[in-house]
Amino acid sequence: MIRALxxxxxGMNAQQANIDNVAHNLANVNTAGxxxxxxxxxxxxxxxxxxxxxxxxxxxxxxxxxxMGLGTRPVATSRDFSAGNMRQTSGPLDIAVEGDGFLQVAxxxxxxxxxxxxxxxxxxQGQVVTGEGYPLEPQISIPANATAITIxxxxxxxxxxPGQSAAQQFGTIELATFQNPGGLKPMxxxxxxxxxxxxxxxxxxxxxxxxGSVAQGYLEDSNVSVVExxxxxxxxxxxxxxxxxxxxxxxxxxxxxxxxVR
Amino acid sequence: MPGAQYxxxxxxxxxxxxxxxxxxxxxxxxxxxxxxxxxxxxxxDRPAFTDVLQSAIDVxxxxxxxxxxxxxxxxxxxxxxxxxxxDGFFTVQTAAGVRYTRNGHFSRSAEGFLTTPDGSKVLGxxxxxxxxxxxxxxxxxxxxxxxxxxxxxLAIVRFADAGSLVRESGSILRADGLPxxxxxxxxxxVGSLEQSNVSVVExxxxxxNATRSFEALQKSVSILxxxxxxxxxxxxxxx
Numbered sequence: 001m002i003r004a005l006x007x008x009x010x011g012m013n014a015q016q017a018n019i020d021n022v023a024h025n026l027a028n029v030n031t032a033g034x035x036x037x038x039x040x041x042x043x044x045x046x047x048x049x050x051x052x053x054x055x056x057x058x059x060x061x062x063x064x065x066x067x068m069g070l071g072t073r074p075v076a077t078s079r080d081f082s083a084g085n086m087r088q089t090s091g092p093l094d095i096a097v098e099g100d101g102f103l104q105v106a107x108x109x110x111x112x113x114x115x116x117x118x119x120x121x122x123x124x125q126g127q128v129v130t131g132e133g134y135p136l137e138p139q140i141s142i143p144a145n146a147t148a149i150t151i152x153x154x155x156x157x158x159x160x161x162p163g164q165s166a167a168q169q170f171g172t173i174e175l176a177t178f179q180n181p182g183g184l185k186p187m188x189x190x191x192x193x194x195x196x197x198x199x200x201x202x203x204x205x206x207x208x209x210x211x212g213s214v215a216q217g218y219l220e221d222s223n224v225s226v227v228e229x230x231x232x233x234x235x236x237x238x239x240x241x242x243x244x245x246x247x248x249x250x251x252x253x254x255x256x257x258x259x260x261v262r
Numbered sequence: 263m264p265g266a267q268y269x270x271x272x273x274x275x276x277x278x279x280x281x282x283x284x285x286x287x288x289x290x291x292x293x294x295x296x297x298x299x300x301x302x303x304x305x306x307d308r309p310a311f312t313d314v315l316q317s318a319i320d321v322x323x324x325x326x327x328x329x330x331x332x333x334x335x336x337x338x339x340x341x342x343x344x345x346x347x348x349d350g351f352f353t354v355q356t357a358a359g360v361r362y363t364r365n366g367h368f369s370r371s372a373e374g375f376l377t378t379p380d381g382s383k384v385l386g387x388x389x390x391x392x393x394x395x396x397x398x399x400x401x402x403x404x405x406x407x408x409x410x411x412x413x414x415x416l417a418i419v420r421f422a423d424a425g426s427l428v429r430e431s432g433s434i435l436r437a438d439g440l441p442x443x444x445x446x447x448x449x450x451x452v453g454s455l456e457q458s459n460v461s462v463v464e465x466x467x468x469x470x471n472a473t474r475s476f477e478a479l480q481k482s483v484s485i486l487x488x489x490x491x492x493x494x495x496x497x498x499x500x501x
Contacts, residue, residue: 002278002281002282003285004278004284004285005285007285007286007289008285008288010289011285011288011289011290011291014289014292015292018292038338038340039292040294040367040379041290041292041293041294042293042379042431042432042433043286043293043429043431043432043433044431045430045431046428046429066325066326067326067428068279068282068283069282069283069286069287069289069290069299070286071286071290072289072290072292075379075380075432076379078340078367078369078379080338080339080340082339082340100397179370179372179374179393179395180369180371180372182342182369182370183369183372196372197372198372199372199374202395210397239288239291239462242288242291242462242465242466243285243288243289245288245466245469246284246285246289246469249281249469249470249472249473250281250285252477253277253278253281256476256477256480257274259480260480260483260487261484261487261488262484262488
């Protein structure tokens, strides 16, 4: 059968994956700490029909080869960890990381999750938790009667206690950086986990190495650019259309082969 | 069957091949660093039969050449997306040997090597580029800095006859004996990616051309087979 049919089908599949990815990015345009991803494609294997340099006669040889490509496939969704806009909020436990660091979160399964979403809260026991109720790592507890919570640029959490003149410290928010953040595995809920590709986390206080500092009263917006996604969507849609035209052409040609004999 | 039908059939066959080539180009319109190919058809060379079958001059697919024009350079903002401005190819170490590519979508492996999306190591002028733990920066001349230390310089090469490179999966090109020479003047643009150089407009126009000429050839075969021959049999048979 005509190879073009399958080749164009692979192109349509790839563009569909592209549109799926655009949809995911656009759906998360308001998710604090969300990192957009980009679909990468690669061409498939080539079917070699004639090797370049193959003899064409006793003396001559083919100057150019003949190979037939078999289409494309999605190869990676690479995540763009560039910073989103910093949005000022009034929450004392809203923090944004200015730099490459990730906040560490203790997940119920016992593993550590990493996030850029710094929308934190206090739970019933006074523990500092994420929006989903997972405690930060290392754990920080602030008593219920503490007021005027302050988080310094280097992550020290302090608050005023009734009857005390000096602010009391309750711990330090630590950040983690990775050799290859692109290798982190997304697991939903703005969380990432370590893989062999990302490398082991290097943890430490904010402000040390290239971990970045903590900004209290700010949240990091999603880094999705709506304009860019719209352009990707148009391109994906048109490429999908072009591939479907190829299928139509292949179909018409097959139809004509069938009508060779009346 | 007279020669004319074979000629037309060979023409139909080459149009089918052309369709395959167009399909591959259009399928790879979103593949970074993809290079399309220019095909050509030529009259088949049949030295032994020319005297006997004067009319059987058919067409076959001729050679193809890589279209090495640069694709559009798209700013991505990623630190490790690198596009080459002008002539030149990145050198990568694949499992099958040294290969070349224009796809500068690199990442950093767990061991700190600069790799392609397939995990092949990107080569510098002094072997694979290994990055330290600091932030990676690539200068315009291809020098890779890791933190404050230089990790090496991207091995960017050019070919006198780049059109003869052979494509492999993953926007990778094979040299097949062509000698690479260092492209010392090459400048790289960091945070940008070279897109596929397929022009959809051009390819869809060619697609229409291939379908229509296929149709014309089909008509001629059909007329020869269904009308001319049948008529000949009818007329001659009546005598």
